Structures are given as structure tokens and as C-alpha cells.
Amino acid sequence: KAGVTQTPRYLIKTRGQQVTLSCSPISGHRSVSWYQQTPGQGLQFLFEYFSETQRNKGNFPGRFSGRQFSNSRSEMNVSTLELGDSALYLCASSLGGLYNEQFFGPGTRLTVL
Amino acid sequence: DAKTTQPPSMDCAEGRAANLPCNHSTISGNEYVYWYRQIHSQGPQYIIHGLKNNETNEMASLIITEDRKSSTLILPHATLRDTAVYYCIVRVASNSGYALNFGKGTSLLVTP
Numbered sequence: 472k473a474g475v476t477q478t479p480r481y482l483i484k485t486r487g488q489q490v491t492l493s494c495s496p497i498s499g500h501r502s503v504s505w506y507q508q509t510p511g512q513g514l515q516f517l518f519e520y521f522s523e524t525q526r527n528k529g530n531f532p533g534r535f536s537g538r539q540f541s542n543s544r545s546e547m548n549v550s551t552l553e554l555g556d557s558a559l560y561l562c563a564s565s566l567g568g569l570y571n572e573q574f575f576g577p578g579t580r581l582t583v584l
Numbered sequence: 585d586a587k588t589t590q591p592p593s594m595d596c597a598e599g600r601a602a603n604l605p606c607n608h609s610t611i612s613g614n615e616y617v618y619w620y621r622q623i624h625s626q627g628p629q630y631i632i633h634g635l636k637n638n639e640t641n642e643m644a645s646l647i648i649t650e651d652r653k654s655s656t657l658i659l660p661h662a663t664l665r666d667t668a669v670y671y672c673i674v675r676v677a678s679n680s681g682y683a684l685n686f687g688k689g690t691s692l693l694v695t696p
Contacts, residue, residue, distance in 0.1 A: 526682035
């Protein structure tokens with residue numbers, strides 16, 4: 472089985488721009504979760520989608536949004552980028568959700584200048 | 585909200601058991617404890633999870649105290665490839681639903 476894939480792997484944006492990141496889960500997995508990882512805050516949960524519905528959401532501002540398509544692929548969007556949004560964005564997929572084993576992708580490294 | 589506390593770093597000699605502690609004193613009765621690890625430049629990898637009883641799989645053992653306020657992840661024979669950041673996680677309430685916050689974990693260095 473192919474693993475979780477994320478595109479692009481690296482991205483450079485400037486303040487005020489918006490960005491869309493993509494995640495393709497393992498075939499058959501209906502849950503996709505997104506995380507932000509920074510040296511200062513560690514690994515923090517953004518949100519989880521299951522069957523195209525957002526099921527859980529972390530404490531991030533509304534600039535961070537996501538969606539999931541009928542094939543379980545997911546996108547995450549960050550609008551009005553700030554310097555502090557520079558981070559590694561990880562997505563993970565699982566069969567049933569947050570409380571099942573999650574399989575992580577390699578991440579997208581976003582740099583905001 | 586249940587939170588976890590882990591030491592920031594630990595060392596272990598290759599071939600010895602690595603015992604990684606985690607405090608989760610505010611955990612509720614029906615919440616699981618999860619352990620993941622992250623090897624440098626890779627996404628986190630699931631290790632094990634448990635509720636009350638001790639658990640063992642091919643990677644590790646998880647010992648949960650009777651009062652469930654703390655747990656220990658045991659790597660029985662650490663190898664150099666076990667050098668990684670280890671995260672102890674419980675579910676926490678968030679603005680909408682729940683979240684699994686990994687925090688900063690314990691950086692384990694296995695030395696030859």
C-alpha cells in the first residue's frame with residue numbers, strides 16, 4: 472500500500488499571501504488530520520476530517536481551514552500568511568479517526584518571508 | 585483538560601532498556617494514552633496505546649499505573665535507530681470537539 476503523500480514538499484510564500492497544501496491518504500482511510508510543527512510549540516493539532524466533514528478542530532484561528540473530498544483527499548488552506556505560520560505541516564490518515572493508529576506523511580515545509 | 589508532562593531529553597546505552605516516563609495526572613477514566621515517535625526529518629510513527637492494562641507489541645511495552653496518572657514506555661533493547669523524539673499523548677477538549685496535542689515530547693538519544 473502506498474503511504475500518505477503530501478504536496479508540495481517545500482513552499483516559500485510572503486506575508487499576506489495564501490497557501491493550499493494537499494494530502495492524499497492511504498487507500499481506504501477515511502480520516503485525515505492536519506498538524507503544525509514548530510520548534511517553539513512542538514506538534515499541534517489543527518483539524519480532522521472524516522467522510523468530508525470536519526469532526527474535530529484544534530485551537531487555531533480561522534485563517535486555517537481545510538476540506539476533504541469524496542475520495543478522502545484533503546486540502547488545507549492558510550490565508551493572510553504571517554511569519555509565525557512558517558512550520559512543517561503534517562497530515563495523517565487513519566481508518567477510523569484520531570483514536571486509531573494514524574499514519575503520517577512526510578510533511579510540507581512552509582516558509583513565510 | 586488532560587495534559588501530559590515528559591522530560592525533555594534522555595540518554596540510553598545501546599542494548600539496554602529505555603524507560604520513558606509520562607505524567608498525565610488529569611486524565612479521565614475513559615481516555616487512552618497514546619505513544620508516537622518521530623525520527624529526524626520524518627513524520628511521527630505510532631508505537632502503542634493503552635487504557636488501563638499494560639500493553640505490549642513488537643515495538644514496545646506500555647506500563648500504566650493503577651491510578652492512571654502516569655505511564656512508562658519501555659523499549660526493551662534500544663538500538664541506535666530508536667534515537668527519536670517520543671510523544672505521550674492524551675485527548676484534550678478543544679474549541680470544536682477534541683484534539684491530540686503532541687507537545688514537545690522526550691528526545692531520546694541511544695548511544696553506542
